[in-house]
Every structure is written in C-alpha cells, then in structure tokens.
Amino acid sequence: MNDAAAVFESNHKKLSLISFNSGTINLINEGALQYYIKVLFVPAGYTLTVDFNRYETQQATLFFVNSNQYLQVDVAGEEDAFLINYNRDFYCIQIHDEEVACDGLLFNNIFEIPKVDLFAAELDVISMLFKQVRDELSLQDSSSEEMIRIYLKQIIIRATRTWKKQNLENEKVHMQGVDQDFLRNFGRLVDIHYREKHAVADYAAMLHLAPKTLTQKFHKLNLESPNEFIKNRIILEAKRLLLYTGLSIKEIAFKLGYDDPAYFNRLFTQKCLTSPASFRRKISE
Template sequence: MKNIASVFESKHKKLGLVSFDAGTFDLINGEVFRQYIKVLFVPQGYSLAVDFNEYDIQVPSLFFINTNQYLSFEKAGAEEAFLMYYNRDFYCIQIHDEEVACDGLLFNNIFESPKVDLRGEELKTIRQLFLQISEELKLQDNSSEEMIRIYLKQIIISATRTWKKQHLENIDAQLVGTEHDFFRNFSRMVDIHYREKHSVADYAAMLHIAPKTLTQKFHKLNLQNPNEVIKNRIVLEAKRLLLYTELSIKEIGFKLGYEDPAYFNRMFTQKTGKTPAAFRKEIAK
C-alpha cells in the first residue's frame, strides 16, 4: 500500500484512509482529522504522543483515538504508517454500550491505554484488513460501504480481543468476568459526568454502592484509586482546552465545574507539576 489517500463519503457518512511518514507529520498532527474517530496502524520505529502520553513503538501497533484527543507524531520509522478516520454516522453501533462501539473498550478503558501491540498472525490479519479497506475505497461500488464497515468492525473486534490478552491476562479470570463490566461502566460514567461530578461519592451513588466499596474494588485489581481516575479525566480535558482553545484559565476551570480559580489551579498543578499557565506556554512551543 503506497501513497494512499482515499475517502468514502455518502450523505453524512465518511471514512478515509491515509498513508503517512515523517514528511506528512504536519497533516496528521494538524486539525484536519481531530473531529474524527481514528484507527492508526503504526510500524516499529515511530514515536508519538496520545493525550500527552508518549509512546515509542517497538513492535507494529494499533492506536484507537476518539474525537478531540491530542495526537502528535515526533519520529518516523522505515515503513509508512496508516491513519483510518471516520465519523459516527459511518460506524457507531450504540453509544456507551458495546465493547466494539465507537465509545467501546479500545477508546475508553480504566487502564487509559489506546494501544494494541501486533505480532504473528494478529499482525498479518490487521495488515490484510487495512489492505481490503484500501481496495474497497478504490472500487467504491454499491456494496463498498457495507464491506468497509465489516472490515472496520473486524479490526475492532480482533484488536479488542488482543487488548484484553495484553492488559487482563494477569488478573484473576473470575474477577475479570464478574467485575469487568462494572469498571467499564464506571469509566463511561466518569467520561460523561466529570465536568459536574468530582467526588468518589458522586459515582458510588450512581452505581448504588458505598464509596468505600468502590475504592476497594479498584484496590483489588491494583488500579489507581477512583479519585485519581476522576481527577485525571478532568486534568486531561483541561490540557485539551489549554491547547485547543483561547479560553482563559478561569473560564476553563469554570467549564470543568470549579467556581474557585485558585482551587482549580492547585489541583492542576498537583497533578501535572505545572501551573495551567506554564503548561499552556510549554505546549504552545
């Protein structure tokens, strides 16, 4: 697959596939694709940041990135990488429900990991699915839309299975079976309500359990305590707003549910080691 830049578009539905390397980082890192859900196929040798977390790619990997997430490629490997982007009208099974939906496990999980390493047959499978999508984008006959959607769903299902192996294999199987949905539900709730609900008690009430019980569930799996998960989501959104908007720090704090600017400043500084003003100045460079 060489120099791919193909798009399927019908009414409000859109999916595109772009190949890139160091020479086209400005396009990938820019604003063009920020509004889309993205699946990245990244060969070894690349370095990138997703939501301000840095990744050096040692083996070919997939990244699953939702709308408005921060993405920046810093270094390229020897092979081209691929960006598939699409909107919710093209593919979204059921918002905040299925693991393989556009808000599913790969895009929203308590481990905050959007990355899936690919080896052996898994790598061959994903390469072939990207190739098949590329061929359908060239063909674009009456059945192409549904074929592309089927291949995209296969990528997400295959990657979801692999992600579970890589992140859950050291956790007791019975515990995963009984508690996995619970943690997914908590993660989704935080993503929906973090602007107005900031305490563990808020989420415990929605889950109909005691705050202490919620904290203990996280402790059993050696996860960050739920208070940290909540604060991390707030700080992540603050970083995005500092980067992508011209809102004042006071306005950002208010938008995130903090009426006291000093309290918001302290919380952000405690979590990041920088004041919001210092972070904005640094990321602008």
C-alpha cells in the same frame, strides 16, 4: 499504496485511509483530523503522543484515538504507517455492541492504554484487513460502504480481544468479565458527569454502592483510587481545553465545575507539576 489518502463519503458519513511516513507526517499533525475517530497501524520505529502520553513502537502497533483526543506523530520512519479516520455517522450507532463501538474499550478504558501490540499471525490478519479497506475505497462500489464497515469492525473486534490479553490477563491485573463490565460502567459514568460531579460518593450512588465499597473494589484490582481516576479525567480535559481553545484559565475552571479558579489551579499544578498557564505555553511551543 499509490495515493496518500483514499476517501469514502456519502451523506453525512465519511471514512478515509491515509498512508504516511517521515516525509508526510504533516498529513496527521496538521489538526484537520481532530474531530474524527482514528485507528492507526504503525510499524516499529515510530513515536506518538496520545493524550499527552508518549509511546515508542518496538513492533507493529495499533493505536485507537477518539475524537478530540490529542494526537501527535513525533517521530516517523521510512516504512509507511496507515490511519483510518471516520466520523460517528459512519460507525457509532446505538445498535453497535458497546465494547466495540466508537466509545468502547479501545477508545475509552480506565487504564488509558490506547494501543495494541501486534505479533505474528495477528499482524498478518490486521495487515490484510487494512488492505481490504484500501481496496474497497478504490473500488467505490455500491456495496463498498457496508464492506468497509465490516472490515473496520473486524479490526476493532480482533484488537479488543488482543488488548484484553495484553492488559487484563497478566499477574498485576487479572479480571473476570464482571470486573471489566464494572470498570467500563464506572469509566462511562465519569466520562459523562466529570464536569459537574467530582466526588466518589456521586458515582458510588449511581452504581448503587457505598463510597467505601467502590474504593475497596479498586484496591482489590490493584488500581488507583476512584478519586484519583476522577481527578485524572478532569485534568485530561483541562489539558485538551488549554491546547484546543483560547479559554482563559478561569473560564476552563468554571467549565470543569470549579467555582474557585485558585483551587483548580492548585489541583492542576499538583497533578501535572506545572501550572495551567505554563502547560499551555509549553504545549504551544
């Protein structure tokens, strides 16, 4: 790829493809891409932090990062990696299938696993799709927008299938489609309401279940309790607010639905083994 970035922009719709390596990771880390949805195609030998979890690539890997999620490329290699970033106007309208939309399984799953490992034939196909996106961006034809969207959707569909095989079809977690739909629905509700609803009973009611039944469903699937999942989502947002905003700890507590900042402080410290103030200081450094 000759240029570091190729861009499509029309009205409010925007998508770009950026190539980067050890010499140009500032293109990814400078913060300008925070509000875009991102798909990264990364070779072996890279280390990334996504929402404060660290990943080292042992082979080519796809990462899926939603807008406002924390992303940092910590270690890059000599071989180029590629990032497609786009806004919701480009690809995220209601008619898109929920599972492959911008807030679908890859970008918002209950396991908080944002990556897909690529092997053999699947690696060849994904490489070709990224090349086709690059070629369309270079062409800038009147039909390029729709062609790019088709290639992007193919990447997401193929990666979704592979993600399921890698994460839902193993000895520890084996789920039928009904279980997957149930968990996606629960995760979606938590993502919408976590700021004002902190109790398992709130979500059980929205799912027309007894709180005990909801907890038992998680137990049967060898998952953390729904109560822990709700707390984890709250703490994740707290970390993002500590990083991205200048809000005080008290203001963050109120924003996340806690009238007692001291209780929020204790919850954060219990889950993260450090206080909110110490976390902010460390992540800023």
